[in-house]
Amino acid sequence: MNETLKxxxxxxxxxxxxxxxxxxxxxxxxxxxxQRASTSSNVMAYSIIGVTDENIKKELxxxxxxxxxxxxxxxxxxxxxLSRIANLDSNGVQGxxxxxxxxxxxxxxxxxxxxxxTQNMVIAAESLGFGACFLGSLRNDINRVDELLKxxxxxxxxxxLAVGHPNHEPDIKPRLPFExxxxxxxxxxxxxxxxEDYDRILSDYYQRRDSNLKDDNWSKQMLRKYNVPTRMDVxxxxxxxxxxxx
Amino acid sequence: MNETLKxxxxxxxxxxxxxxxxxxxxxxxxxxxxQRASTSSNVMAYSIIGVTDENIKKELxxxxxxxxxxxxxxxxxxxxxLSRIANLDSNGVQGxxxxxxxxxxxxxxxxxxxxxxTQNMVIAAESLGFGACFLGSLRNDINRVDELLKxxxxxxxxxxLAVGHPNHEPDIKPRLPFExxxxxxxxxxxxxxxxEDYDRILSDYYQRRDSNLKDDNWSKQMLRKYNVPTRMDVxxxxxxxxxxxx
Numbered sequence: 001m002n003e004t005l006k007x008x009x010x011x012x013x014x015x016x017x018x019x020x021x022x023x024x025x026x027x028x029x030x031x032x033x034x035q036r037a038s039t040s041s042n043v044m045a046y047s048i049i050g051v052t053d054e055n056i057k058k059e060l061x062x063x064x065x066x067x068x069x070x071x072x073x074x075x076x077x078x079x080x081x082l083s084r085i086a087n088l089d090s091n092g093v094q095g096x097x098x099x100x101x102x103x104x105x106x107x108x109x110x111x112x113x114x115x116x117x118t119q120n121m122v123i124a125a126e127s128l129g130f131g132a133c134f135l136g137s138l139r140n141d142i143n144r145v146d147e148l149l150k151x152x153x154x155x156x157x158x159x160x161l162a163v164g165h166p167n168h169e170p171d172i173k174p175r176l177p178f179e180x181x182x183x184x185x186x187x188x189x190x191x192x193x194x195x196e197d198y199d200r201i202l203s204d205y206y207q208r209r210d211s212n213l214k215d216d217n218w219s220k221q222m223l224r225k226y227n228v229p230t231r232m233d234v235x236x237x238x239x240x241x242x243x244x245x246x
Numbered sequence: 247m248n249e250t251l252k253x254x255x256x257x258x259x260x261x262x263x264x265x266x267x268x269x270x271x272x273x274x275x276x277x278x279x280x281q282r283a284s285t286s287s288n289v290m291a292y293s294i295i296g297v298t299d300e301n302i303k304k305e306l307x308x309x310x311x312x313x314x315x316x317x318x319x320x321x322x323x324x325x326x327x328l329s330r331i332a333n334l335d336s337n338g339v340q341g342x343x344x345x346x347x348x349x350x351x352x353x354x355x356x357x358x359x360x361x362x363x364t365q366n367m368v369i370a371a372e373s374l375g376f377g378a379c380f381l382g383s384l385r386n387d388i389n390r391v392d393e394l395l396k397x398x399x400x401x402x403x404x405x406x407l408a409v410g411h412p413n414h415e416p417d418i419k420p421r422l423p424f425e426x427x428x429x430x431x432x433x434x435x436x437x438x439x440x441x442e443d444y445d446r447i448l449s450d451y452y453q454r455r456d457s458n459l460k461d462d463n464w465s466k467q468m469l470r471k472y473n474v475p476t477r478m479d480v481x482x483x484x485x486x487x488x489x490x491x492x
Contacts, residue, residue, distance in 0.1 A: 004373035008279045033254045035421045038380045049429045097472045104481035115361035127250035134284045150432040175281045185299045186396040226343045235350035
């Protein structure tokens, strides 16, 4: 296995960091490596906000409920951003440009662009010895995040990314087996039977790992999770930013 | 610069491949490295379809209009997939589970999950000497792709990924400068002025690169592109699959 594959296989989300902050050079190195990711038609429909203001970090932590939103080496918030396109037309956003920017298609473009650049940032950070954790929890109150970061129209926060020197070494969590997620030529619903294998694997993992032992499996977790309505305000928020309207 | 950073910085989309096919082991290595990417709450809301059937590849090429959808070492189609969750409840999809699965929030979760796994696959493939190209062009006729791959409810194709041994060496395209995409603490619209720098950089690139010389820049390209209504059927398609409804 080459060094890069080893790095990918060694990934685990890091939620406890040392007090050491990233330098400006390190931040730039991570972002510039992120920017090399593919982007749809070279649109680069994302922006990255580095949050260094301790008050804003404290408020974002309140949104997420997670201490590592505040306590980390550096905090990024990655946004889907179509505002550069919106601002190109000096006549204002109208006609076909408006139609496109407000479409679900462009919402996919911007969401995917933001995710690709961030995954590259994670890999770049890990290659430099840092750990990282995605923070979808910022969508717990997406309007508040919008307000704190002063986002204009056509810009929405997708998630945060906490980066820093790891201060714990969590186990690597097993994933759904290859057989469960990989199909050949057409979608095969019989693949869902492999979830039973995964339930056993994950149950075993929870009963053997170093800390936070519990009796649980994937199916139970997912049913509990999806039985609670979550972030139902995201749709209206996104539309209020002129995105994903039709 | 470490090996992984070099790899990230050496990325360019590959659109011409040798005739050599990937082995089953290579496909599995790439997918399994992809699966190590972070995923929202361990949902793993994606599926990966490997397309080896030459007739299906031919039809997908017609959708995209791009020869490299057919001519490559291997073709993946990455799907956002919430159907595993939908199938967990033996009583059928109802109540809060239904509310969640149909939400824009879960559409974001599944789209991001699909993008993260794919970016890891790209990096894994490149670390093994392959080249790759994202194929958003499959959304040119997303209903046709759905039909060809026989996707059930709660599953939609996000994009394809062509992989293979590179048979050309395209230049590395300049990206928007760091200053244009990176903000500190709050969104700064003045950053948009850096687009002018990028227009000069990209114009220069187009006039100096090895092939396909042209007089163009980013602002002109984007205005042309966004002035044509594109993939306006994606929204209704996604909703027909019970996703992104509210």
